[in-house]
Every structure is written in C-alpha cells, then in structure tokens.
Amino acid sequence: MDNIQLRNIIVMLLAVFFTASSCSDFLEAELPKDQITEETVFQNAGAIESAVRGIYLNYGRSLPAGATRTQMTTALTSDEAYGYYTNSEYDYYARNAYDAESGSMISYLWNQYQTIYMANTIIEKVPGSTVLTEAVQRQYESEARFLRAIVYYYLVSTYGDVPLVLTTDAKVNALKPRAPKADIFESIVNDLEIAIDLVPEEFVSPHRADSKWPARAILARVYLDMENWIGAEAMATTVIEEGPFVLEKEDLHQVFKRGNAEIIFAPKIAGDTDGLLTTYALDTRPFFGTVSVILRDELIAAFEAGDERFNNWVDITPDGYYYQSKYVNELFTTPDEPEDLIELRLAEQFLIRAEARARQGNITGVNSAESDVNTIRERAHLGATQAVTQAEMIDAIMQERRVELFFEGHRWYDLKRTGQIDAVLGALKGTDWSSYKALWPIPLSEIRTNPKLVPNPGY
C-alpha cells in the first residue's frame, strides 16, 4: 500500500469521525405518539379544541381534584357537614384544622393555577390563529377567560390576595407576589366582560361556556361579592329574564339531572377512573352502610316543615345520619339519569337578585327582593316570606340560600361575605374555630418555592 492510498484512507476516516462529532441532525429523535409539542398543538385546529377541553378537565375533574371539589370541602369548613370518621381528612376540614403543611387538603385549590396556565395559553395563542375561524377563536378565548375568571373567583375568595398571573412565561410568573383583592376582582370582571362580548347569545348546552350566559351568571355573583348591587341585579335580571333557563317546579328531584332547564353551567366530565362525582358517590352517600360526610343537625333544623327540598335533597341512613341526596349516582353504576356537578343554576340568580334588591332597599312588592324569594319558596312548596324590613329580608335570603344551595359551595363564602362567619362558626365549633381560619393558608411548598409569597396571618 503506497502513501497515496494511506492518505486517502486517513482523509476518509477523518471525514467519518468528523461527521460523528458534528452532525446534529441525527440527534433529532422522532416525537412520541402519545405526546405532542405545544408548537404542534397550536398548528392543529382539532388539537386546540382538545386543549380547550383540557381546561374544563383540569377545572372539573375529581382527581387530582378540580375546583369543583370546593363544593364539598367548604360544606365541611362551614356549618353544613362534618366527617363521620375522626381524624379523617373530612374531620380535619370540619374542625378547620388545616395549616400550611396540610398538603393536598388545602393545595388542591391553589393547584388550580394550572387551570389558569392553560387558560392563559389559549388566550395568548388562539387570537390570530391561522388554523381557526374567527368565530371559533372568539369562542375559545371566551371560554378560557370565563374559566380563568371563575378560578380566580375561587382563589381570591378562599385565600384572599393571590398572585395575578395572566401570561405563560414561567420565569416571570415564578416570582410574582400576591396582588390585592381589588386587582383580582378587576381582572375577573374584565375577563367576564370580554368573555360575554366574544360569544353569541345562543345557549346550546350547560356543558360548555360557549354562550354569554355562564359568564353573565358568574358575573352576577362576583358583583354581589364586590357589593356592586346595581350590577348584580342587572346581570341576574338579564339571566333570569332573557336567558333560556326555567326553574324546575314539578319534580325537585330532577333539578340535578343532566338536561334540566335550570342548569346554566355544569361541565360534563365523564369517565374519570374514579368515577363521575366520585367524592359525592363514595363519601356523601352510604357506602357499606356508612356515610363519610354527614349533614349537620343545624342544617337539618334550618329546613322548614314541608320543604320539598328537604324531601328531595336530603336522605337518612337507618342509624339516623343525614346525607345529601341532590346527586344520587354511585360509582360503577351506569346511571339511568346522568348527573353533572352543577356550578351555576337559575335558583341562585333569583337569590342574587333578591339580595341585590334588598341591599338597595327594594324589599317588598312587585319585582322586589320579596318576589324573588317567594319564587324560590314557592317551588319548595313553602308559603310566602314574612320578612318586611331590610334586615329581615336579608336574613330571609340567607336562610333561603342556606337550604336551597347547601352543598353547592356557597355557604362558606356567604358567611364570609356577610361577616357572620366568626359568630356562626365560633358558636358551632368552639375552640376549633379562630377568625384567621376564614382564609385558607397558602401551601408551605409554594411559600418555599416562591419567596415573594407572604403567608396568611395566623399560619
């Protein structure tokens, strides 16, 4: 072998090894079949639609706990229910024994920032999308804003000031401090106004917030919290009078069934491995004869005699424990009458308007607080309210909210909103109660990872 051959070999070898150490195309591995990149998602109309559904899923699924779980947890933290087993998680809620290290017990709601992240992504990426029609873009943005608003509403009502995160940049958002409540409410109202603006009037189903109605309904509730009585009354009136919703008067048992005309918003999340409404099915109803979450006697006592709601929505075990019967479907059974966990229904709108009117002094007469309260009492087969003064009327409204909306995530916030929480829970729970517990603790893990988060007082 001569030198030229040798040189050729060496050149060839160097070429091979140079390729081995430089060519990076080879290192681009094919993507997995079960995952897609964010870039791909937003280039594909069907994938974007799935990502929008993902927000609902994260918001509503029972595992690992969506915001909807709050309906039951606040029933326990307030005065509606208690845990049968001592030292169970329900017992802790009922004794308000949470602290910053209570883990998933308190952080499940804080974890709804994931829902906010998903909504932020849609709000950032969908407008101007080349693969979606304008109408669809508007719908998705509206849904994202609606869900973002409702999550913020829960966060601000539960934890007080919370970080206001409206973008997706993790580097920026990781160190955001808590924003004042007013800013959060401003953002909620802004989101809801835009959400209402973006979508048509036409109501298709309560499963998706793709019409103006769910946003209007939650806005009425938000206004009530903000003590914007005029706004609350106006918004509730729009929902009651212009919306397609009808109060169920014949059979109260039907109120919580899928397809009932009273329902404004109830995301349909099915097939979750631990079952639709698992927490309800498993823990709020008898399981091998035992109910884990039991209605307090005080709540039972609050029902007037002959209240159809008591007859339809409350049940009792053979050994005398009361439990909720609004939702009756159990795990692993294929329901004849499917149910979805309801977030917004018409009855609440009447009570919102009643309160807004009462606060403005419109107590009795046509189109007054009284007429709204009576609408609700009437269908429960109860006589007209006896309240005449503003204070009496507001008490009557609170009483009506208590028995109409029990177990639907209102009582805890009503007690806080009306300033009664210390009096009511102090009397009921004794030393277990301290006023600082009206605000849930910010999870310790969050305070550790974001040094700018200040803990709530008392924790």
Place this chain on the structure above:
Amino acid sequence: MLYALGTNSTLGQEIVFIKSSKERSVDEVFDIIKKQTKYHFIYDQDLTQKIPSVLIERGKISVIELVKKVIRNTNYDFLVSNDNTILIKEDGFSIAEQDKLISGTVVDQSGNPIPGVTIIIKGTRKGISSNFDGHYSVTVPYAASVLVFSYIGYRTQEVVVGKQTIINVILEEDIADLDEVMVIGYGTSTRRELTGSVERIGAEEIQQQVVASPLQSLQGRMTGVAITQSTGQLGTSINVQIRGINSIASGREPLYIVDGVPVTNESLAGLYYPSDYIATETIPQVTSNPLNSINPDDIQSIEVLKDASATAIYGSRGSNGVVLITTKQARAGESRLDVNYSTSMSSATRITEMLNTAQYVSLRQETMDFNNITPTASDYPDLTVWDQSVNRDWGKYNYGNTGLRQNVHARLTGGSVNTRYLLSAGYLAQGDITPGDSREKRLSTDMNIQHTSDNERLNIDMRVNYSYHNLDIHKNGNSMLLPPHYPLYEENGELYWRPDAQPNPVALLASTYKSDTYNMIGSVDLRYEVLKGLNLGGVVSYNRQQLKETELKPLSSVNPFSFNPQANSAFGQGGIQSVNIEPQVRYETDINKGRLEALLGATWNLRSQNRELLSFSGFTSEALLESWQGASSIDYVNNTSSEYHYQSIFARINYNWDDHYILDLSYRRDGSSRFGPDRKWGNFGAIGAAWLFSHEDFIREALPVLSFGKLRASYGVTGNDQIADYGYLGLYSSVSLAGLVDGKTSLLPTVLANNEYSWESTSKLEAGLELGFFSERLLVEATWFRSRTDDQLVANPLPIQTGFSSFQNNLPALVENRGWEFELQTTNINAHNFSWRTSFNISILKNELLKFPDLESSSYSKQYAIGEPLDRVVVFNLERIDSATGEAIYTDVNEDGIINENDRVFNVGRLSPRTFGGLGNMFRYKGLQLEVFIQFAQQLSTTWRNYLESPLLGQNLPVYVLGEYWTGPGDEDATLPNLSSENGNIASLDWHYPMRDSQLGVKDVFYARLKTVNLSWNFPVDLVSKIGLRDAQLTISGQNLLTYVNKELGKDPELNLWYNTPILKTWTMGLKLSF
C-alpha cells in the same frame, strides 16, 4: 518451503536503519528487525544468554547482514522461510529433519490427561488438539519449531522441539493469573497492565451458582459492586449499584454491554391495575429483566468497570459504571460437544413465624376486651364463627413449597484455526415456592462464528443470541396475613368470602400473570489490518426485545362483596429496538522501548421503545377472558413510544513503556437527543497511569519476594443522561377514557419546556496499589476512590402559579461517593495432588450529599439532607411506651401536638450495603474440587415490626409480638403500645404507621451468608474415555445454605418486608459431559 540463504537470494535483502552505534543483544536486534520489516523470528527462548551482545554501528544494513553479524562466531545458523520467518537454529539441526513427527501426552498436575488442549506450532496457523487420553501427534517442519500448548484454566506452555520426538507436557493450573485476558471497553487488557479498576468473574464462578439472573452471580465477589435482591419472587429484578448512588433523581443503573452491544436493563413490563385493586393484594412486582434472558451457561465472563480510566471510554454512559457481559467464544480444534444438565430444588431461607390460632384468638380477645367491643358475627367472625380448632400455617402455605428447576444446556464448538464456530442451546424451567403452578421458562440459543484469513489480516466475529423467556405466575394474596383459622370454604363447599377486602387465597390463585419476552442480540465485528499495526473495522449490532404480558382476573378470584365484582383482563405489549454502529480504527506500534496502542471510534446509536396497555372488563364468559371481543367495556388504554438517539466519537491512547510505566488516555464526545438543541453535546475523558515498580531493578534486588507491584491512579469525568426523553420540549398529553370532556378527549400540558439543561457529570478519582508475593501466590490489592456527581439532573421545583410544579433542570448539587476496596488472593497449597486457594474482598463505601441549594424548598427536602447519604432512612423516634397509659410516645419534633410526616426526621442509616464482600475457599484434590463461598454485608434491614398492623384489624401477626404489647399500668417492658385503635396525638387513622416507621422497624445488621458450596468431581479420564467421552463432571452444590445475622430481625436480612416471598435456598445436582 524453506530456503537456505545464498548471496543472490532476494530474501532478507530489506534494509533496516540503526539509529545509534551501541552494543545490542540478540533480542534487541531482533526487535529492531521486527519493527522495521515484516520478518519475525523463531528461536530458543534462552538464545540471549547463549549469544553475547554485539556492537552494531549506526547506519543502514540489510536484514541478512544484520542477522549474520549477530550470530557470527557462534554455533548458530539461520534460515529464512518464504513466509518471512527467520529461524535461528543450532548448527547440529539439519534441514533434512523437516516434517518430523512429534507426539506426546498432556496431563494436569495430578497426572490426569487433559483432552482438548490446543497445540499450535508457533508462527504458523497449524494446530491440533489433544484427544480423550490427552494424547496428540503433530508434524513439525523443523527442529527449532516451538509448540504452544494452551487450555482454558491452565497456564500456556511453549516447548522447543529440538531433538525430541516425544514431548509430554504437564500443564499447570492458572492461579491468580495477572496475564489473564480481561475485557475492557472496546478492547482487552490484563490485570497486570490495567491502569483502571476492573473486576472480573469467569465462567466457572458464574456457572457453579444457581441463579436466575447472571447478575446475581456477582454478589459478594466483586469489590465496589453491591448486588441486592429484594424478594425471592420469580422474575424479580436485581439491583446493581457500582460504587454507590451518584444521582439524586436521574437513573442510577450502570451501562450494560453484551458482546459490545449496549442493552437496556429496563423492564418492559407495565401492566396497569384498574381502580378496583385491593390494598392487601400484592401485585406481583415482576420485571422481565432483559438480562434474565441470557443463559448464564453461555457467559464466558462478566467484567465490571468502575473507575474513570475504565469507564470514560463510555463517556456519558459510564457514570454509574459499566457491566460487560461476554458470551462464550468459538474455539478451534476438533468438534467438541459439551452437555450440561442440572436439577435443583429451592425452598425459602426463612419464613417469618406467625401466631397460631390459640395465640391469635387470645390476642384478639384481649384487644376486644381492651376496647370494650363485643364481637359480632358480622364484624368479628374470627372470634365468633370460625372453627378455632383449625390451625393453618399460612407462611408454609404461601412459601413452603419446593421450587423445582431443570436446566439443560448443550454447546458445540470447533472448526479450523481459520474458521471457528460455536452453537449452543439451553432450556430452563424453574418452579416456585408459592402455591399454584407459577413458573419461569427460558429457551436460549447462542451462535458465534469467527473467521480469520490466512494472512491474519481479516478477522470477523459474528454473534447471535436469541432467547425466549416466559413467566407464568399466580397472584400472591399475601395469605401470610390471614388469621390461622381463616376458612377457605363455606360449609357448602363454595369459596369463603367476607365483605372486607381480605381476599381468599385459593380464589386469588385463579388470577394469573403471564409474560413472554423475546430477546435478540446480534452483532458483527469486523477488523482488517490495512498496514502493519493499523486495523480498520467496526461493530454493527442490533438488539430487539419484545414483551407481551397478560393479566387475567376471573370473576371467581374477585371478592363478590367488592364494589363492582367483575372479571377483568389486562394486556400489555412493549418493545425496544436498538441499532448500534461503531466504526473503529486501531493502531499499534512500538516506540522506543514502549508499545503504543491507539483507538479511534465513533458511535451511532438509535433506540426506539414502545408500550401498549389495555384493560377490559365485563366479560360474559370466563372462557373469553383473553378475547378482547369478549369484553363489554374498555377500562384503560395507553400507548407510549419514545426514541433515543445517541452519537459520539471516542479515542484512547495507551502507552506501555517497557512494562514499567503505563499511561492511558481516553476521550469521548457524546451527543444525546435528550437535551435541547444547543445542549446536546458533552465532553468526557480520563487519564490513568500505572507504575509497575516491581519491574524496576532496585525493587527486584531489594524485595525479591515481591513478584509483582503496581501503583496506579486515574482521574476523569463521565456523564449521565438517564432522564426521560423529550424533557426539554413543551409537551401536551392526551387524556382519553380517564377524562372525557363533553364526551370528547382532551389535551393537558404535561412538561414545561426547558432548553437549558445538559449532562450530569461525575468526576472520578482513584488510586490503587497491587502487590504480588512469592510468584503471585499472594496477591493484595487496595483501592481508594472518590467520585463526585455535579450538575444533577433533577425535577426543579416551581411554584404552581407558573402552571407546573417542576421542570427538568441541572441542579448544582453535589453527591460524593468514596470508599476503600481490598482484595486478597492466596494460593495456600499448590501441591501435586492438592491445592487450596483463598480469596477475600471487602468494600467500605460512603455516600454523602455535599451540596444542595435550597434543599428545604425543594420536593426532596424530606428525602435528603446535607451530609447524609442519598439512601438514608428517616424514621419516627419512638421514645417509649408510656407505662401508665400504654400509648406510644413519639418525639414531636415541630412541637405541634400532632405526630405526622413532619416528625419523621430521625436518620437511622442507609438501606444499601455500606460494607460488603466475600470470602471464598477453593480446594482441589485430584479430580475432586470444593468451593465454599461466603458473602457478607453490613446494612440496614427491616424487622418484623415493619408493616405491623393493629391487632384490631384482624390480620395475623408475627409470633414475636407475643409479650410485647403493653399489658396494663406499670408495664415498663412493653415495646408495643396498648391494644387500642387510637393513640393520642397521631394524625392518622392508622396509628401503627409511625410504629412501623420508627427506629424499631429497621435495624442495622451484619449478615454473612453461605452463598455457594460447590462440590464437583471429574471422572477419571481413562474411565470416561472408554465410553467415548472426553470429560465428565458431577456436581452437587448449594446456594444460600446458611445465614448468620448479628441481630434478630424475624426475617431474612435481604428480604425487603417480612411477609414477601423469601430469598431462596437451592440445592443442585448437575452432570456435565463432553464429547
């Protein structure tokens, strides 16, 4: 053909260049010629002594002239053959003697003939092997020919033919051979020449152990290599930890290479259990470990590379050490058939003793009394309904069977010196100690074909290993925990069930898990010598693993009182496919008194992986459980796939100066698809050096007993990329059946994009001293090492307000492993008929987390602590059992009045062995051989208190609880609390939870196990040869026969939990025949 030299011969006219005028010995002159020309020499080994040095002047000189110059004035002459051999012969030998017939017998030290010894005429490719009687005959071309006798396990001997016609040879057994070939990364070396730390276990040591996985055979036999096995269940995985844990969160597995092919040890099994899985039912922790599919009988050696010098050539994959598995090679010679049959019986080493019915009932009754409970038939049938005269030992029921094992293996090898072949096939059937008919089967085939061209320039080595592995097991319901009088059947003969979740063990047997794994490893290694010393070549290999698994749960195995009693079946399928292409260039040359070996290589590795899982329920017929069409609903579907690309260039230079100083440099540049676009590449490398001081004259004179002395040191950096694929991309995953929204599937973001992270790196430093005394009859090795892993690949915690709780990133946390390793090998007696050898090794390892920024705020805050080992165990501190109330008093660390996870902060030690090793003794008397091997370790082990339930729950308890419960006020000696269901300040329904996780639940123990006793007898050759055999060997061996533990645990020290499948004790009888 042989030519006498004439002046006008064209042979020998090549010119060599002499650099300086100097007196040179024959050896030195021959070296010069060998280096500069293609000639080689055949001459008497003692020629140098017989011929004086000659002054050779600087300049050019022809080969002939030079040779003539050297042997002038001696009684030697020379011949040059046309195959470039120069033969130096004594004058008396005449050419006329060519083609002389030599014959003889080869025997071992005991005088037994050795059949199958390879006899080659040096410098040629002619060879034969000895027959049954150890007899051979060979025709040699001339008197000065040298015969080379070699046989595995014996020291190779060279004999100059000279005037002899009968040459009888006694082959000496290889003892502690420093020159034994060791496989290292992309090459071979010897223990003498290594600059790094490599452990080797040979075929003999592997095969005398009865193990399911070849990795198990390493236990106790290698320093720095901790092998642990958590249970004795069939198909259970073996944990291999080389010099401790380096990584906080990324992979801790070493790199496995089988015949040059990187093989993943990841299990492909992944059956998902749907929601109705019941807590007390143990899921078989089966991992169909791909390495289990390699038949230990096919393995020639397993080498473990530990330090930087040995592992850096594997660069980024070398951080956790490298395990090289080399299968048996084809051997030239007459075709030889080896057949090996063995049968074994396995039983449990130790089954935790449980309460009998009387003890159980009385403890339960006391518990009832203490809690003022009146037992009712529905709640407490064990006290009211069940027949208390029944007493069943559930431990025996569960683990008391004998597992039978049958193993057959046959290997055929032979061929010419040019083309050699090996074919082998093996079959293994292994039964289990659990009830039912659980078994493991393996069918394996192995093929190796090697070819060497006549001119020895072309070498081809092709290997194919294909195996089928089958696991068929029944679910183990952990009946250990059942009350001793639990009735299996109702009076009417139907299976007994209770509304609570305790499963009926007989019913559970109907539930099965089956897996089939197919594994193919194929490779072609090709080398061609382009120029003298320059080899081009490479390896192309392919590995395919395919797994199918099925889990069937017929309705009869499901508790009819459970939520939704339904027959259920699940199916899984997974595959890994890997292609590896590695071109290589090797160059060898002599420079001055040294030898230089250089290697340049590149790698393209492409691995893809997929997995599919499906689970069904609602079968109308039990007979259709395996039919997807037979199900009415799909409970779970999941498919995943991933691809991994890997590319690198590597180089090594090894320079050995006169066997005095050895320098080894290696470098590797790796690219991995697991990192973001600008972070894919990393550089790794190592430097290793050794000084063989025993070769220095001054040492040789001062310490004549020191036959070998080496000081070595190495330093280098290796890496790790054992993290999930695609972690740098922002990814969405679809959620299907588990989360339909409005009846449709949805997408959730699962991974936050991060382009920033790159390789985790481990810097390794090591120094070692190796000494051999009395011609290596005593070998001592001491090694100190320290490795530090930085840029830890972890899930960096994020506040959830960003939308994610963590993202993949490098963390500047530092983990250190350091330790000492000692090895001792002695040949105590090496007499004619009797030999006795001893080996001992011990490793002392320390693991420490040196640095972890913001550990407190990370998700690892509970698990790790600065200054503590990564595998530390933290427990609750049980202060005492209150003598007045019988409550267990734990230390309330944060003084919040509640005992919960936050109070579990007491460090009790490490779970992995921190000091371990082995002691082996080998005796040989004539044809009889006995090996006794003891393995020992110091580690933390769980006790019978771990996972102890309250007596209120109605599960049976280990017999050791007797007398331990608090009996009443004033009881100072109780180690278990009162029989109540509650304990004051414990934040859990299950108050026993802090009890089992207290310092009483674990103990730091030292244990020593009689790991292997192997007695084998080689039938006398003259006997077996009469029936046409070359060799026959009968073996009786035992594995895990005895265990000594310095503290009472109530269970085997290696077993993870007392009620799991015990570690096995095995007796084996085997017969090996060679034809």
